[in-house]
Amino acid sequence: MALSLLASLFLLLVVQSGDSANVPAIFIFGDSLSDSGNNNYIPTLAKSNYPPYGIDFPLGPTGRFSNGKLVVDILAEMLGLPYAPPFSDPSTMNNLQILQGVNYASATAGVLDETGKQYMGSIPFNRQIDDFQQTVSRIYTLFGQNTTAMNAYISKALMMVSIGSNDYLNNYLRPDIYSTSTQYTPLAFSNLLVQQIAQQLLALYNMGARKFVVYSLGPIGCTPNQLVGQSCADKVNQMVLLFNSALRSLIIDLNLHLPGVDFAYADAYGIITDILVSPNSYGFSVTWQGCCGAGNLQWNCIAGTAPCNNRNSYIFWDSLHPTEAVNRVVAQRSFAGPPSDIYPFNIQQLASI
Template identity: 50%
Template structure:
């Protein structure tokens, strides 16, 4: 009887520990497992969890229930995703889905859907149309700006702390990956929009300075909440997306004006990252050069199997970029030959390539170390 009671108490204790991220620390060292996973999770994960902040490039459903025009929870979005449309702005995986797989984690749930033990491996707070600035994306009505995404993370953190206690929660968080991909909408759905005053108030460099000043404060807030391992995604060659190409009836090729516009932001983010690495004890920030990744894909399109780089697989109008993918529209059949899925977003194939290169690429792609090296620190 005493043995049975002892075993029962031990089982209860184990279950309580597994409700928090602390249970996953043993997984990292290969000394334990996570009973919530079918295979026990032994040795499969290189970090306890990944927390994701960003916009539609990595949103996986947080806008589904918002009064928003920025949604992708309808077919043909998700046409190549197991389970169909989820709110991902892709035909399948996003970049962070691939990174999660590379880290040995399951797909990270959206904050809007995650509850209970679903947060064990992290949470995705990204929201389509969201920006660094709260005012960004208002044309789409509902969206979750970066400031609010951070507040949503605090809600998750409260749940973790309640289960683990402050000390264990802090120890676990320090091992987690914090992926942040912000800034695209601050240009596409703010600075470049005619109904915003921003372009009259700031030149390109001034606007980049404004954004990164705010961005620095937000990242410091995450650090103060316990984040230590940061992956920052730079802005891509935004002058090359079908939406921008569709705005010119005469120009051939990418808009160099737009490409040049975002360069100061990327430069500022790199400078900020180096400063934060030097100033914040225990912090490790790394930078994923999305623009360089895109240039590599275009330069080696044939090697990767791409044949269409200047229009969307799904969309309407010039370059299939004037109106984005509509409900039940028939997309292209040869999706793996397209760089862009719709007016703004890459195909799953591009997302997977970028995710893998960010995970194990060299310093020309991800600096100063890659995600795999960051995870193993």
């Protein structure tokens, strides 16, 4: 009883102090674009808990695949919330901070369970949802097994979903390892992924989630890892656009047919394409090269290497992931942007619902 009272008082303080009183917590699902350190605690080759990763992050290398903050970190700041701790950290579930959010994202993870298997040990979306279920059970205990209070809390929490890039980069586009490109046309594969995402989002809904922000895939054909000379791999981007179109249609359909739910579709593809087309207008001068010294064929930063000094001038940090400067643009435009950036409402509007 004392513990549940403490949790209730803690939640009251969170709601009163946060910039958006209707968002007491942020729960994060995804891949390396959102991973805040989950892969540190699992046996996998996909890790970034070493320098020069984190060179501009206040805590140094934490497992974030960037020089500094991720989009989800910046959005947490905008919502008046702390950075959501990684679920895989053994201390996370014993901390009352879970009432302000948890990060389940895992580098190389995909919509499909098999995606990224060549790196071993990543946490696919289905397992991330299982981990969220554990968190919900823990919160239920903290609320003194008060179902009404817990459901009210979960319904106000924000679910952030950004996943699917690895289903292309580390599945469909790797015919040496996976057979998906021979089994499915690009259109059929995009439909397969979005049908799976529909079931995964429904699982979160059935656990009480009601506020969602779902990000499209970015133009992964324009990452240094995928470039053809100094041009984007159009074939790859066309695949991504098929996926994004189906995902946007799904979000519209879920808003129409799921009672009490509010989904927002954030167009990361459009936002990052704007940056790539007009880099100077955003303060960027280096478009096709990663800052941290990774070669285009080696996607990750080489441990101990010195990165570029003018990091705010670079779009890409390594050969796949953006710099904090780009993450800040994506966060700001999805937080307060027009319907062309995030539809049918932005995060600031979603928070006020």
